Amino acid sequence: xxxxxAPVATRGTVGTSVKRxxxxxxxxxQGTYSDDVEMxxxxxxxxxxxxxxxxxxxxxxxxxAEAMEGVYGTxxxxxxxxxxxxFTQLAPDPGSRMEDYALAVGKVRFASQPVVAVLAETRELxxxxxxxxxxxxxxxxxxxxxxxxxxxxxxLLHEPIGSxxxxxxxxxxxxxxxxxxxxxxxxxxxxxxxxxxSSTPLECNAAVVNWDLGTDVIEVRSNNQMPQFxxxxxxxxxxxxxxxxxxxxQDIGGAFGxxxxxxxTIAACILLSRKAGRPVxxxxxxxxxxxxxxxxxxxxxxxIRVAVMADGTILGFDVKAFDDAGAxxxxxxxxxxxxxxxxxxCYKLKHLRVEYTQVLTNKCxxxxxxxxxxxxxxxxxxxxxxxxxxxxxxxxxxxxxxNYPQPEDYPYETPNGCVYDSGDLxxxxxxxxxxxxxxxxxxxxxxxxxxxxxxxRIGIGIGTTLDSGTNNFGQAQIMNxxxxxxxxxxxxxxxxxxxxxxxxxxxxxPQGQGHETTxxxxxxxxxxxxxxxxxxxxGYDTANHAYVGFSGTYASQFAVTGLGAALGxxxxxxGEIKLVAATALGxxxxxxxxxxxxxxxxxxxxxxxxxxxxANLVYANVAAxxxxxIDQVSLNCRYVYRPPxxxxxxxxxxxxxxxxxAAQLHAAVVEIDEATGHTEILRYVAVDDCGxxxxxxxxxxxxxxxxxxxxxxxxxxxxxxxxxxxxxxxHNFYDYHAATALDVPLVVTAEIESPSPFSPNGAKxxxxxxxxPLSTISAAIQDALGGRGATVTDSHNPSERVxxxxxxxxxxxxxxxxxxx
Amino acid sequence: xxDPETTHLVRTRVNGEEVERVVQARQLLVHxxxxxxxxxxxxxxxxxxxxxxxxxxxxxxxxxxxxMLAVQADGSELKxxxxxxxxxxxxxxxxxxxxDQHALQCGWCxxxxxxxxKALLERDPDPDVETIRRTLxxxxxxxxxxxxxxxxxxxxxxxxxxxxxxxxxxx
Numbered sequence: 002x003x004x005x006x007a008p009v010a011t012r013g014t015v016g017t018s019v020k021r022x023x024x025x026x027x028x029x030x031q032g033t034y035s036d037d038v039e040m041x042x043x044x045x046x047x048x049x050x051x052x053x054x055x056x057x058x059x060x061x062x063x064x065x066a067e068a069m070e071g072v073y074g075t076x077x078x079x080x081x082x083x084x085x086x087x088f089t090q091l092a093p094d095p096g097s098r099m100e101d102y103a104l105a106v107g108k109v110r111f112a113s114q115p116v117v118a119v120l121a122e123t124r125e126l127x128x129x130x131x132x133x134x135x136x137x138x139x140x141x142x143x144x145x146x147x148x149x150x151x152x153x154x155x156x157l158l159h160e161p162i163g164s165x166x167x168x169x170x171x172x173x174x175x176x177x178x179x180x181x182x183x184x185x186x187x188x189x190x191x192x193x194x195x196x197x198x199s200s201t202p203l204e205c206n207a208a209v210v211n212w213d214l215g216t217d218v219i220e221v222r223s224n225n226q227m228p229q230f231x232x233x234x235x236x237x238x239x240x241x242x243x244x245x246x247x248x249x250x251q252d253i254g255g256a257f258g259x260x261x262x263x264x265x266t267i268a269a270c271i272l273l274s275r276k277a278g279r280p281v282x283x284x285x286x287x288x289x290x291x292x293x294x295x296x297x298x299x300x301x302x303x304x305i306r307v308a309v310m311a312d313g314t315i316l317g318f319d320v321k322a323f324d325d326a327g328a329x330x331x332x333x334x335x336x337x338x339x340x341x342x343x344x345x346x347c348y349k350l351k352h353l354r355v356e357y358t359q360v361l362t363n364k365c366x367x368x369x370x371x372x373x374x375x376x377x378x379x380x381x382x383x384x385x386x387x388x389x390x391x392x393x394x395x396x397x398x399x400x401x402x403x404n405y406p407q408p409e410d411y412p413y414e415t416p417n418g419c420v421y422d423s424g425d426l427x428x429x430x431x432x433x434x435x436x437x438x439x440x441x442x443x444x445x446x447x448x449x450x451x452x453x454x455x456x457x458r459i460g461i462g463i464g465t466t467l468d469s470g471t472n473n474f475g476q477a478q479i480m481n482x483x484x485x486x487x488x489x490x491x492x493x494x495x496x497x498x499x500x501x502x503x504x505x506x507x508x509x510x511p512q513g514q515g516h517e518t519t520x521x522x523x524x525x526x527x528x529x530x531x532x533x534x535x536x537x538x539x540g541y542d543t544a545n546h547a548y549v550g551f552s553g554t555y556a557s558q559f560a561v562t563g564l565g566a567a568l569g570x571x572x573x574x575x576g577e578i579k580l581v582a583a584t585a586l587g588x589x590x591x592x593x594x595x596x597x598x599x600x601x602x603x604x605x606x607x608x609x610x611x612x613x614x615x616a617n618l619v620y621a622n623v624a625a626x627x628x629x630x631i632d633q634v635s636l637n638c639r640y641v642y643r644p645p646x647x648x649x650x651x652x653x654x655x656x657x658x659x660x661x662x663a664a665q666l667h668a669a670v671v672e673i674d675e676a677t678g679h680t681e682i683l684r685y686v687a688v689d690d691c692g693x694x695x696x697x698x699x700x701x702x703x704x705x706x707x708x709x710x711x712x713x714x715x716x717x718x719x720x721x722x723x724x725x726x727x728x729x730x731x732h733n734f735y736d737y738h739a740a741t742a743l744d745v746p747l748v749v750t751a752e753i754e755s756p757s758p759f760s761p762n763g764a765k766x767x768x769x770x771x772x773x774p775l776s777t778i779s780a781a782i783q784d785a786l787g788g789r790g791a792t793v794t795d796s797h798n799p800s801e802r803v804x805x806x807x808x809x810x811x812x813x814x815x816x817x818x819x820x821x822x
Numbered sequence: 823x824x825d826p827e828t829t830h831l832v833r834t835r836v837n838g839e840e841v842e843r844v845v846q847a848r849q850l851l852v853h854x855x856x857x858x859x860x861x862x863x864x865x866x867x868x869x870x871x872x873x874x875x876x877x878x879x880x881x882x883x884x885x886x887x888x889x890m891l892a893v894q895a896d897g898s899e900l901k902x903x904x905x906x907x908x909x910x911x912x913x914x915x916x917x918x919x920x921x922d923q924h925a926l927q928c929g930w931c932x933x934x935x936x937x938x939x940k941a942l943l944e945r946d947p948d949p950d951v952e953t954i955r956r957t958l959x960x961x962x963x964x965x966x967x968x969x970x971x972x973x974x975x976x977x978x979x980x981x982x983x984x985x986x987x988x989x990x991x992x993x
Contacts, residue, residue: 030863
């Protein structure tokens with residue numbers, strides 16, 4: 002085949018649970034994470050952070066800190082302002098007028114925002130010296146609430162923007178006004194609230210940064226998960242070419258999207274390194290991480306109206322969505338369009354209107370968090386489906402099956418032009434209910450009610466979500482037509498080394514997803530070798546890895562883009578090996594086959610050449626090959642996988658926004674203690690469909706992990722701010738309560754495989770999951786409340802909220818209204 | 823009265839080797855291991871004793887090394903993840919069980935998990951699933967959802983691996 006053809010996967014080890022090649026070093030304490038890196042003359046940085054949610058910086062005095070022995074220097078916002086341009090903003094006007102810098106300039110806009118950087122000989126001394134920095138603040142009133150921040154008299158965060166609205170637009174497809182007028186029932190829900198939380202990777206942000214004053218190359222050994230995106234923000238801001246920024250990461254201790262927006266602090270470390278003439282080590286403390294790194298998007302939905310027909314067909318909905326970005330945009334307002342990858346959720350809704358507004362508040366900035374921007378929207382839709390079922394008396398299982406696309410509907414085009422590639426949601430639901438023993442638990446629920454309950458209630462919930470993967474970055478232009486992004490891509494480099502060894506480097510920056518293993522499987526199958534013999538270089542290094550502007554590990558796409566690139570590069574290399582072998586063996590190229598590290602003439606066992614022989618001819622014995630062959634080969638093959646995307650229609654907001662749509666179907670049984678409101682998960686089942694699984698064990702691990710994040714968020718984890726002081730009330734893991742082994746049930750998994758017809762290997766990106774546990778647990782609690790009970794309107798339901806829901810009297814507002822024709 | 827001393831001589835036995843260092847009185851044990859002894863296997867995840875990434879064995883008992891000062895370890899025997907098998911050599915049975923069961927993803931919690939699991943199996947060689955889960959309560963993992971870690975400990979205990987298997991979920 003021509004090396005330019007689209008790659009096509011072969012089978013072999015792909016599809017089997019090859020044990021991970023990265024595990025040995027991690028199990029023996031031999032991994033290398035950012036904080037493990039030491040450099041000669043390195044100093045430690047500690048940030049002086051704002052104690053206030055909103056304040057003008059009147060003065061900063063660093064003299065006492067700088068006078069301390071062992072302190073190497075400081076950096077203030079005023080210096081940053083003098084040295085840098087503000088970071089590029091993705092928002093259209095007026096959000097684009099936001100000025101975001103490496104350190105606070107002029108005023109602070111959230112508690113914990115970095116104000117001054119202090120560099121010293123030791124961690125402890127840097128912390129002591131930071132205490133000696135005196136910052137004089139003039140307090141300003143803070144805007145904390147996501148809706149009240151829109152009041153005309155709300156404190157203004159960014160004066161040039163003129164309001165606290167970062168971005169707003171109306172997304173409308175079909176004819177929702179017609180649907181609401183002609184529906185048999187209109188179900189209205191006045192407000193749903195998706196809370197603020199974060200998957201809090203166990204390793205905090207960290208970087209060791211060195212500005213080499215000899216070469217002016219800036220080395221950044223960080224755990225940033227999208228390094229070339231970071232470089233594109235930092236380069237213009239500090240005035241250095243991207244080619245002089247070398248990002249390196251080996252092992253990263255989890256990221257979940259939250260390590261994309263560490264670039265402002267990395268920029269501060271770069272400036273400090275240049276100023277001090279030393280390498281700088283930055284390692285967040287957990288309290289700094291939860292206070293200032295990135296939170297997931299909080300979103301409030303109001304005025305929801307759902308059009309429903311008598312047979313249960315849901316025609317669509319109308320909603321106003323208020324997304325709270327916190328104090329700075331950073332990756333936002335991309336979330337303002339990314340939810341529309343799954344606009345109708347898992348259902349054949351035809352008429353949709355979402356009036357989307359992204360607001361600014363004096364809280365930690367948001368960043369993409371596992372399930373980014375889709376999980377909020379999908380949770381709202383699942384709440385809609387359950388509320389409709391409950392209010393109109395439909396069985397939630399039957400209602401879902403009635404409204405799901407059916408297997409024969411795929412590829413299914415949504416009202417906004419997204420193409421759900423493949424799937425079978427009804428079958429997934431059947432499997433989930435079978436594994437849950439749904440009928441048995443419904444009987445048990447009835448028995449318990451008949452017995453009087455004994456202070457306990459049982460609830461059963463279902464959640465259906467999608468993990469849309471492999472973004473078409475053209476969707477950014479729906480949000481801001483001036484952004485120069487479209488399509489997507491990832492790069493890989495596969496080479497035959499001097500003695501015929503196969504090695505691979507990737508443009509991705511994995512954080513535990515096992516890229517070394519699945520890339521080895523993919524390449525090994527193409528080249529006919531054992532995956533254990535393929536050396537996939539650990540981690541990422543700008544200096545010698547292939548990359549493109551989209552490179553990194555984020556947004557559920559490695560199985561498609563990363564492995565698509567590895568596959569293409571391996572096939573390119575295979576073509577070169579065959580050409581050299583054919584020349585050496587006096588055969589035609591299409592007569593050559595490879596197996597066990599040998600290239601052979603098909604059907605002639607005598608004529609073969611090992612890969613070491615091929616490598617020898619290209620690298621060392623070059624005069625032995627004719628010019629027309631040696632001129633065509635390098636055995637160093639770079640390939641960029643580009644998914645087949647067109648730019649979306651930005652006026653209609655129409656087009657396919659992601660290549661693949663993995664599905665998650667979760668079901669749970671919960672038991673609620675009426676005296677305390679405590680929710681115990683008795684059974685939890687997760688059925689996944691991510692198309693062809695490259696490595697089933699790795700897939701199951703991602704399913705487990707995504708389930709745990711959602712369960713933790715649904716019941717335990719929430720970032721709440723004090724309305725008056727603007728202080729975060731959960732500043733450490735005591736108060737935040739990251740889910741423990743006792744909080745997460747032993748999730749049972751199952752899968753179906755609906756191969757994607759669009760990806761090169763039939764796989765679908767699946768790491769994020771769709772936040773299905775949030776929907777599932779909301780539904781289960783609602784089910785336990787039963788009858789004319791209160792409505793679950795929040796995605797976070799800790800014991801105290803459930804306790805209150807159980808006690809709401811019949812006179813309490815139900816938040817739901819039904820109008821029938 | 824004289825100023826209190828700010829440095830102290832600390833003698834420990836670390837993974838079988840006698841170690842003597844003069845340390846700052848306020849240095850945490852985890853920083854002693856990571857910074858002073860340059861043993862990077864032990865990790866820090868929360869600074870408040872919740873997450874257990876820094877778990878090591880102190881005289882055979884699991885402790886959170888971010889919750890202790892280095893000077894408190896004076897005269898003690900310490901074991902860290904690096905003690906489980908020599909770097910590059912074959913994995914121990916417990917480590918191998920973690921690999922077989924895909925009980926780690928990013929690897930940040932793994933050293934603490936291994937040391938907690940080792941201590942558990944030493945005091946209870948045949949723990950049931952609930953005992954395993956309760957033992958892991960002080961060790962947070964953000965990647966695996968714990969299922970495969972429980973499975974790995976079952977494997978290491980020589981048990982049939984049952985955690986999260988469908989037959990275990992019937993009403």
